[in-house]
Amino acid sequence: MTVLTSEPAEPLRSVLVANRGEIAVRVLRAARDAGMRGIAVHAPDEAAALHVRRADEAHEIPGYLDIDAIVAVARAAGAQAVHPGYGFLAENDEFAAAVLDAGLIWIGPPPSVIRELGDKVTARRIAKVAGAPLAPGTESPVADAAEIEAFAAEHGLPLVIKAAFGGGGRGMKVVRTIEEIPAAFESATREAVTAFGRGECFVERFLEAARHVEAQVLADDADQVVVVGTRDCSVQRRNQKLIEEAPAPFLPDAVRARIHSSARAICRAAGYRGAGTVEYLVGADDTISFLEVNTRLQVEHPVTEETTGVDLVAEQFRLAAGARLLSEDDVPSHGHAIEFRLVAEDPAQGFLPAPGTVTALSVPTGPGVRLDAGLEAGDPVEGRYDSMFAKLIVSGPDRAATLRRAGRVLEETSIEGVPTPLGAYRLIVRHLDFATEPFRVHNRWVENDFDAGEAAVVDSGSVMVRIGRRVMPVPVPGLSVLGERADTIRVESASLRTQAGTADTGPAVLAPMQGTIVAVAVKDGDTVEVGDLIAVCEAMKMENPVRAHRAGIITGLAVAVGDGVTHHAVLCTIA
Secondary structure, three states: OOEEEEOOOOOEEEEEEOOHHHHHHHHHHHHOOOOEEEEEOOOOOOOOOHHHHHEEEEEEEEOOOOOHHHHHHHOOOOOEEEEOOOOOOOOOHHHHHHHHOOOOEEOOOOOOHHHHHEHHHHHHHHHHHHOOOOEEEEOOOOOOHHHHHHHHHHHHHEEEEEOOEEOOOEEEEOOHHHHHHHHHHHHHHHHHHHHHHHEEEEEEEEOOEEEEEEEEEOOOOOOEEEEEEEEEEEEEEOOOEEEEEOOOOOHHHHHHHHHHHHHHHHHHOOOEEEEEEEEEEEEOOOOEEEEEEEEEOOOOOHHHHHHHOHHHHHHHHHOOOOOEEEEOOOOOOOOOOEEEEOOOOOOOHEEOOOOOOEEEHHHHHHHEEEEEOOOOOOEEEOOOOOOOEEEEEEEEEOHHHHEEEEEEEHHHHHEEEOOOOHHHHHHOOOOHHOOOOOOOOOHHHHHHHHHHHOOOOOOEEEEEEOOOEEEEEEEEOOOOOOOOHHHHHHHHEEEEEEEHHHHOOOOOOEEEEEEEEEEEOOOOEEEEEEEEEEEEEOOEEEEEEEEEEEEEEEEEOOOOOOOOOOOOOEEEEEO
């Protein structure tokens, strides 16, 4: 293991992890490795969750966004420090300040830095002062759709509307026509309020078909900053990552050097402390544009750990305790690593969230295989939280060897009970766009250039079929041993399923998943055409538009804003 910091004068003795799921399990394990007491918190209905089972002690809280309750538990439990994980309150400066005000150690950057970099508009100003490459964008949050239309008239399309406070693809809408702007602004604002409690949005030019590349950084109290390699996170859906790898492949040396130098400059200018990530878009012509700084640990941090030998969570502990970086030299990478997010989503339905219970989870062991999971077989994937329940990380001596190993590991992996992108991943690692140079994958590649429906399987022995308007897995005995012929069968199945899905299957408009109605675009008596918006259903903190599958007149509208709906509930009919 490579250690980048000095030994702190007083190592941490205990930590409360203010999170749940796989990141809580990851941090609690690191705490135990460091000889620390690990304290978990849990929602009222999660007393049996895996992160609770892995903690030395656990305490109930009303919810993972309740700052007062979490701080009170930390003090009552005798915690010395608080680790926020990612998501929830991880980038909330008020939470960081409350932890410090309680006399506890905050494992992360200072509240002022979180506040400045968490405001994407302020972050752009800091990046500009630091000399980082930037695409044109608004200098402050936009007030309304008219302001966005004015920006588009000056700078052109496409553009992206982004939540000023937050990340993870939530509150982010790409706009390619002027007509889309009002609805996109409304949706981005609503999604930002739901996910982050604030709805301010700003606008910037969108680099079409760009790669998503990021630099992992560590910084200490002496203004030293080290770059711990790069990652490519271009395989995404809904602007949220699916596959990440380190180091970022096929980057020209000049681009990699520019990313490293500007990431270091931004962090110095901001007075950064602890672990963080500086994110960029890289265009097809190697144009670089700063995106944001995530003031926390990233979901994809394991690929950096596997290629550098650095335990980033352990380094967070040491830096929070006052350790200093031993050097500012870039950390060299050895070999290659790829992470596959295991999410309860159905690729055949546009990666719609599909909460449920994971009834079986089998992942092969051996060299170069790591599973970071937040559950075990028999545990649920809750619909009110993010759809990711585990991460599968595969590493090897180089990218070609890692891809071969990943193909084998994915074939041997089996998950039952919820749909996942496993089948899509099996095809992606062999896809010429992804596996070979030139690297043709970009942040819209999944939506535009890859048919995820071809690979919509729950495990290697099933295909997805459509029965009426429902898509479900059907086991096929012997399919798992057919190799490439199995992929052909799945492609043929997807083709038939897609044809069936485009047929007029009746007048009912059905909810695509269990969730909450956050917008209704029609009323009884309205005339709609195919593709017109009917309603917006929010699930797992993401909005999903429900559109008309046929032309006609709306009747029997059965939902209003705020209503909870079950999967396939009838929202209305189109007569």
